[in-house]
Structures are given as structure tokens and as C-alpha cells.
Amino acid sequence: MIPAQFDYVRPDSLAEACQALAADEEAKVLAGGQSLMPLLRLRLSYPSKLVDVGRLAELKGVHDRGDHVRIGAMTTHDEVLRSPVLAAECPLLALAATHVADPAIRHRGTFGGSLAHADPAGDLPAVVLALDGVLVAASAQGEREIPAAEFFVDYLETSLRQGEILSGVRIPKLGRGWGFHYEKFRRTAQAWAIVGVAVAVRRSNGSIAEARIGLTNMAATPLRARAAEAALQGVELGDQVRQACEEAAADTSPPADLHAQPDYRRHLARVLTHRAVRTAAGSP
Template structure:
């Protein structure tokens, strides 16, 4: 289909982009375009103006900032995947980036764009939850930080306010006693996850001291599997882990669509969480 008519702006600075957005309540930000352009073609989005931020240097790059890694919103998935800073400081992000669609999309799609799009079937939102990331947003009124737990509001809806641009994301560095894994069940490389599980596990004396689990496509927003996280605390690897992972789908509300029904997604969440926890904890 053909998109509805819109104006196009390509500001030369972040401040100018914020001013354009502040002046037009119906404007939308264009980053890599891999999520927005299909919505425009289907006329599921009707922006009056597209504000192209693709050439703003303030939004690019990956930076080691001591206790965290700062990933610019315009860093592509391929840049994130290949970054030594990311692989060393937050390996779960690099691992999940390798599961995003295919190489062509990873070279165009942006890390910040996939998060701001707030699709619960996307790979990165669940990872951001599991790692307790912090989102940095900028507007004409200034800058603010948003915890990942507060960022995803509803289906395709984030807590970004009108006029705000996601500048980047702070990913806390976790210590050497943490292990990570990402499991994804999908039909083809280009397809969204039917279910995905992002896991970070802290090990101590042969048992699980702490677990963080983010679920993809199990509700209108990405979810933390809190019941399983609590059940895993202090558990030694073995049958107790499998039992704890049976709670992975608790408090979820998975969608029904052409690819899977809710009960199948709940089953997948339990199975994939068990696999991911075992892998993150270093169990064969």
C-alpha cells in the first residue's frame, strides 16, 4: 500500500529535532525505519511529519562508561552485535542482537528504534527488562531517565512523551559471577519471536543466588517472570530448576494469533525459560 501524505524534516542537531517535535503533536521520529515504514505502508500510522534523526552524531556509538555501557539510540543492531564493549560489558545484549531478524535488517534497524517501538514481540525489550536498563530521553524541556520497568506501557506504547527523543540506553555491567542466555522460538529468521526468553543468572557456591528473566510476546508489554525469579533463588542446578521454571508463564496474558494460541505460548515460556536458565547457569 501507499502511505498517507506527510512532511519530511531532517534536522542537523538534536536540539533542532526536539523543536520540530515540540511544534507538531502528530510528528513521528524516523530512525532505521524497519518498524515504522511497514506501519506507514499499511496506514496503521498517520504522522503529519517524519523527523529523520539518522544523521545526528549525538545518537550514535557505543560507549564504555565505567559501571555501565551506553548504547546510542542510532547504533544499529549490527554495530551492537560486533561491539567489543558490548560483548564484554553486557554480553546478553550482543547475544540477543544476533537473533534480530536477518543481516540486512540488522544493518539498518537501530537499537533505540526497536525499544522505542515497544513491540512486545521484539527481542530487545525483554533484554532491557532483564538487565534493568535505564533509558535516556531528551526534549526541548531537557533530559530525563526512565527505568526499563517503567518504559513499556502498553502494546506499541512507551512512556516517551510527545516531543521526546530516545537518546540512548544505559546497560549496567554485571560481574563475572553472572551468566547470560537468550532463547527464541520463531518460524523464520525474519519473523518475530513466538516466545523469547532473556535470562541473567548470578551463581554462588554451586547454586543460583539471583535470576532475572525477561519474556518476549507473553503480554501486551514485555514481562519479568517474577514468580520464577523468586523460586530460583538459592536453588541448586537440577530438578528444582525445572520446577521453578514451571512458573514462568504466571501472570502472563499471551496473545492468540495465526502462529500460536495462549496455551502453546505458556508451554513455550516454561520450556524456553528452563533451557535459558540452565545455559546461563553453566549447566550442561
């Protein structure tokens, strides 16, 4: 299909982009376009204007900022998975980026675009949630920091306000002693997750001192598996880990669609969480 008519602007600075977006309530930001363009072609989205931020160098790159890593919103998935900074400081993000679609999409799609699109079946929102990321929104009034736990509001809906553009994400460094893993169950290599699990585990004296678990496609937004996190605290590696991971599906509301029913997704969440925790904890 052919998209509905819209205006197009390509600003030269983030400030100019914010002004263009604030001036039109029906305007949308165009980043990599891997989510927006299909919606336009199917006429599921009718923006009056596209604000193309693709040329804004200030929105790109991965930067070590001491106690955290800042990832520009226009950094591509491929740049995320190849970043030596993320490999050293936030390996869970680099690992999860390898699961995003296929190489062609990863070279065009952007880290910030994936988060702003807020599809609960996307891989990266649950990872940023598990890592307690902070999303930075820019507007004509300045910057606003939004904790990941407050950013995802509903299906394809975020807490970004009119006139705000996601400019970057801050990921706190967890330091030594942490292990990471991302498990994803999907129909084909390029498909969205039926269920995905992002895990960070800190071990101490042969047991799990702390666990962080983000769930993909288990509700209208990405979720933290808080019950499983609490159950895993202080648990020694072994059968107790499996029992604790049975809590992974607690307080979830997975969707029903052509690919899976809610009870099957809950089963997958428990199984994948157990696999991810064991891998992250270095257990055979």
C-alpha cells in the same frame, strides 16, 4: 500501497530534532525506518511530519561509562552484536541482537528504534528489561531517565512524552559471576518471536544466587518473570531448576493469534526458560 502525505525534516542536532517534534503533535521520529516504513505503506500510521534523526552522530555508538554502558539510540543492531564493549560487559544484548530479523534489517534497524516501537514480540525490549536498563529521553527541557520497568506501557505504547526522543540507553554492568542466554522460538529464521526468554544468572557455591528473566511476547508489553526469579533463588542445579522454571508463565497474558494460542505460549515460556537458565548457569 502509497503512504499518506506528510512533511519531512532532517535536523542537524538533537536539540533541533526535539524542537521539530514538539512543534507538531502528529509528528513521528524516523530512525532506521524498519518498523515505521511498513506502517506508512499500509496506511496504519498517518504522521503529519517525519523527523529524520539518521544523521545525528550524537545518537550513535556504544560507550563504556565505568559502572554502566551507554548505547546510543541510533546504534544499529549489527553494531550492537559486533561491539567489543558489549561482548565484554553486556553479552546478553549482543547475543539477543543476533536473533533480530536478518542481516539486511540488522544493518538498518536501530537499537533505540526497536525499544521505542515497543512491539512485545521484539527481542531487545525484554533484554533491556531483564538487565534493568535505564532509557534516556531528550526534549527541549533537557533529559529524563526512565527505568525500563516503567518505559513499556501497553502494546506499541511507551512512556515517552510529546516532544521527547529516545536518545540512548544505560545498561548497568553486572560484574563477574553472571551467565547469560537468550532463547527464541519462531516460525522462520527472520520471524518475530512466538516466545522469547532473556536470562541472566549469578551462581554461587553451586547454586543460583540470583536470576533475572525477561519474557518476549507473553503480554502486551515485555515482562519480568518475577515468580520464576524468586523460585530460582538459592536453588541447586538439577531437577529443582526445572520445577522453579514452571513459574515462568505465572502472571502472564499471552496473545492468541495465527501462530500460537495462550496455553501453548505458556508452555513455551516454561520450556525456554528452563533451557536458558541451564545454559546461563553453565549446566550441561
